[in-house]
Amino acid sequence: MNSPGNRTRTRTRTTIVGPGSVLRLPSAKIAVVILAAVIFLAVFGSVLAPQNPLSINANALYQGPSLHHLLGTDYLGRDVLSRLMAGTRLSVLTAFEAVAIGLVIGSPLGVATVFLGKWFDFAANRVADSLMTLPYIFFVVAVTAALGNGLVQAMCAVGFLLWPGFFRITRAATLEFARAQYVEAAELLGASKLHVIRVHVVRKVLPTMAVTTASAAAAALLAVSFLTFLGIGVVPPAPTWGGVLSSDLDYLSQAPWAPFIPGLLIAITVGALNALADAFRDRTSKGTLPVADPVIKTHSTLEVLEVAGDRQSAA
Amino acid sequence: MAVLELTSAAGAISPRRRRARAAASRIGGGIAVLIPIVVLSSFITYCLGALSNSNPAATILGQDAATPAAVAHLDKVLGLDKPLVVQYWDWLTQALRGNLGVSYFTQIPVSQSIAQRLPVDLSIAITAVVLAVLIGGTAGTFAAIHRGTWFDRGVTVVCSVVTTLPAFVVGIILVVLFAVAAHLLPAEGYVGPSAGIWPWFEHIILPSLALALQVAADIARQLRTSLVSVLEQNYITGARVRGLPYRRILLRHALRNASGPALTILGNDFPIMLAGAVAAEVVFSLPGLGQLILESAQTRDIPVVQGVLLVVATFVVVVNLVVNTLLNWLYRTNEDGIGA
Numbered sequence: 001m002n003s004p005g006n007r008t009r010t011r012t013r014t015t016i017v018g019p020g021s022v023l024r025l026p027s028a029k030i031a032v033v034i035l036a037a038v039i040f041l042a043v044f045g046s047v048l049a050p051q052n053p054l055s056i057n058a059n060a061l062y063q064g065p066s067l068h069h070l071l072g073t074d075y076l077g078r079d080v081l082s083r084l085m086a087g088t089r090l091s092v093l094t095a096f097e098a099v100a101i102g103l104v105i106g107s108p109l110g111v112a113t114v115f116l117g118k119w120f121d122f123a124a125n126r127v128a129d130s131l132m133t134l135p136y137i138f139f140v141v142a143v144t145a146a147l148g149n150g151l152v153q154a155m156c157a158v159g160f161l162l163w164p165g166f167f168r169i170t171r172a173a174t175l176e177f178a179r180a181q182y183v184e185a186a187e188l189l190g191a192s193k194l195h196v197i198r199v200h201v202v203r204k205v206l207p208t209m210a211v212t213t214a215s216a217a218a219a220a221l222l223a224v225s226f227l228t229f230l231g232i233g234v235v236p237p238a239p240t241w242g243g244v245l246s247s248d249l250d251y252l253s254q255a256p257w258a259p260f261i262p263g264l265l266i267a268i269t270v271g272a273l274n275a276l277a278d279a280f281r282d283r284t285s286k287g288t289l290p291v292a293d294p295v296i297k298t299h300s301t302l303e304v305l306e307v308a309g310d311r312q313s314a315a
Numbered sequence: 316m317a318v319l320e321l322t323s324a325a326g327a328i329s330p331r332r333r334r335a336r337a338a339a340s341r342i343g344g345g346i347a348v349l350i351p352i353v354v355l356s357s358f359i360t361y362c363l364g365a366l367s368n369s370n371p372a373a374t375i376l377g378q379d380a381a382t383p384a385a386v387a388h389l390d391k392v393l394g395l396d397k398p399l400v401v402q403y404w405d406w407l408t409q410a411l412r413g414n415l416g417v418s419y420f421t422q423i424p425v426s427q428s429i430a431q432r433l434p435v436d437l438s439i440a441i442t443a444v445v446l447a448v449l450i451g452g453t454a455g456t457f458a459a460i461h462r463g464t465w466f467d468r469g470v471t472v473v474c475s476v477v478t479t480l481p482a483f484v485v486g487i488i489l490v491v492l493f494a495v496a497a498h499l500l501p502a503e504g505y506v507g508p509s510a511g512i513w514p515w516f517e518h519i520i521l522p523s524l525a526l527a528l529q530v531a532a533d534i535a536r537q538l539r540t541s542l543v544s545v546l547e548q549n550y551i552t553g554a555r556v557r558g559l560p561y562r563r564i565l566l567r568h569a570l571r572n573a574s575g576p577a578l579t580i581l582g583n584d585f586p587i588m589l590a591g592a593v594a595a596e597v598v599f600s601l602p603g604l605g606q607l608i609l610e611s612a613q614t615r616d617i618p619v620v621q622g623v624l625l626v627v628a629t630f631v632v633v634v635n636l637v638v639n640t641l642l643n644w645l646y647r648t649n650e651d652g653i654g655a
Contacts, residue, residue: 126351126355127355129352129355130351130352130353130355130356130359131356131359132586133353133356133586133628133631133632133635134356134359134360134624134627134628134631135586135589135590135627135628135631136586136590137589137590137593137605138589138593138604138605138608138623138624138627138628139624141608141609141612141620142363142612142620142621142623142624143363144612145363145608145611145612145613145615145616145617145620146363146364146366146617149612149613222481225481226481226483226590226594229483229594229597230593230597230609245483245484245487248487252487252490252491252502253495256491256496257491259484259487259491260488263480263484263487263488266481266484267476267479267480267481267484268479270479270481271475271476271479274478274479
């Protein structure tokens with residue numbers, strides 16, 4: 001697409017990316033359009049739904065897509081399109097709650113730990129490591145067993161498992177900038193720690209956080225869909241993306257095409273979030289984005305490894 | 316690691332013993348790092364039970380028999396009147412001996428129910444890892460060799476699509492394709508290997524495939540990237556100039572050096588595979604650990620929930636230790652000039 005010279009220039013150009021330069025990528029444009037549509041559905045979905053998502057119609061079970069029911073009906077004759085539109089809000093909102101919890105705990109801690117001394121850093125890292133060994137689905141189910149089966153409990157649990165990812169990536173990025181010569185110069189000139197963090201660190205760490213937030217949002221959305229699929233945190237008639245999918249599962253012989261609709265919806269949204277994360281990553285020059293570490297470091301040689309992706313941090 | 320340097324410095328012993336010792340100390344060092352992690356994660360696990368406002372004694376006794384005196388007595392028997400840290404210590408030391416307590420409701424030992432369910436998950440997890448390495452490894456290697464061709468682009472596109480599909484969606488798609496539409500394989504249930512290899516495999520293959528696809532896509536992408544950069548290295552050109560057969564260069568030199576990052580991905584994906592295993596259990600109605608924890612969560616059977624969580628977290632730690640040790644071995648042997 002670009003001439004070679006052009007490409008090298010964009011790659012080495014800046015360390016700080018604005019939303020504008022990210023949006024120039026075609027994949028990012030498509031992703032933003034999809035996400036805007038999903039957010040629109042989350043806000044207005046239940047109002048715009050053509051039919052009542054809860055109304056049962058015994059005369060129209062397992063119908064295929066038709067003019068009256070654009071995406072067909074389910075095992076109780078409810079309109080699938082309306083159920084998916086009405087279910088968007090709960091699915092999207094809870095996913096963002098989880099990401100917000102992870103971001104609010106993890107990122108400030110990641111910046112702070114660099115400046116708070118060795119012992120704090122050691123302790124915070126060990127806690128993050130141990131949380132990463134707890135597989136999210138088992139942990140969330142255990143939390144709902146202990147605190148009651150509700151979406152709020154489930155989301156707090158997911159968010160609590162997301163913070164180590166934010167913590168690690170912010171910490172790694174902060175470490176890199178905190179050792180830069182201009183930070184040393186600023187400190188010699190008498191700048192306070194707070195000033196250094198605000199002016200020299202936070203602004204540079206923001207693109208890294210954007211990438212992590214996008215991929216964490218993808219992971220959280222998957223988690224919410226999966227949890228609602230398992231029936232955790234929702235009361236049955238209330239529609240959710242995962243709930244629609246799980247009700248389709250019991251009637252595969254009557255309507256084998258049905259699961260593809262909610263499945264596709266989940267996949268497209270998750271894909272858009274991942275594409276946005278990739279676009280941010282591509283637009284940021286190589287040095288600013290530290291690659292994710294293995295889950296647990298047990299050997300010093302691992303530090304030299306190039307480990308691509310931040311899947312684990314997201315999951 | 317400091318220990319390693321010390322053992323390597325003691326040059327008087329034979330190189331073979333030196334290497335064995337170095338390997339042992341590396342594994343030992345790895346375990347030392349893992350101990351605080353295991354202690355912390357098991358403490359978090361245990362605290363979950365303590366956080367719950369459920370009153371186990373009252374639940375066990377039932378509504379009629381739950382007089383304050385009876386509840387206090389049972390609390391004492393169950394050890395629930397002790398401080399949290401003491402309770403945790405008792406639980407952990409018992410757990411290390413294989414005793415995870417008994418279910419509040421069925422009185423079946425937790426370790427027994429876990430041992431019953433574990434073969435199901437191990438069957439699909441191990442088959443899934445094998446499938447993921449086979450599919451992802453082959454696709455990634457061919458994509459790297461034929462870089463820029465339609466095959467390479469096809470692998471990239473398929474990988475991006477597959478990574479957005481969660482295991483429970485993949486599982487349902489597989490059921491629709493192979494069980495509902497084609498009637499080739501059973502849609503649900505589990506048969507132990509004692510009933511014959513084929514019936515077991517028949518029930519295992521679809522859930523394993525549902526788990527494996529996402530990991531295979533990750534492995535393919537990572538292996539392609541690192542293999543492409545390894546194939547550009549000077550020593551590969553050197554080997555080709557010396558006239559070594561391409562297959563040998565690829566298998567002995569390039570793949571060996573490129574497989575490290577893919578191995579790391581496999582370790583990192585292991586928790587994702589566990590989530591996928593729960594999905595597969597639900598979609599294919601398999602009686603595994605996921606079903607066990609879901610059922611116990613509904614009845615708030617805290618000892619079972621804690622036991623399953625501890626066992627699963629231990630698996631994650633052990634898999635990480637194995638992956639890290641393998642990586643270390645892979646890189647060490649290369650540094651010593653033995654491997655490459």
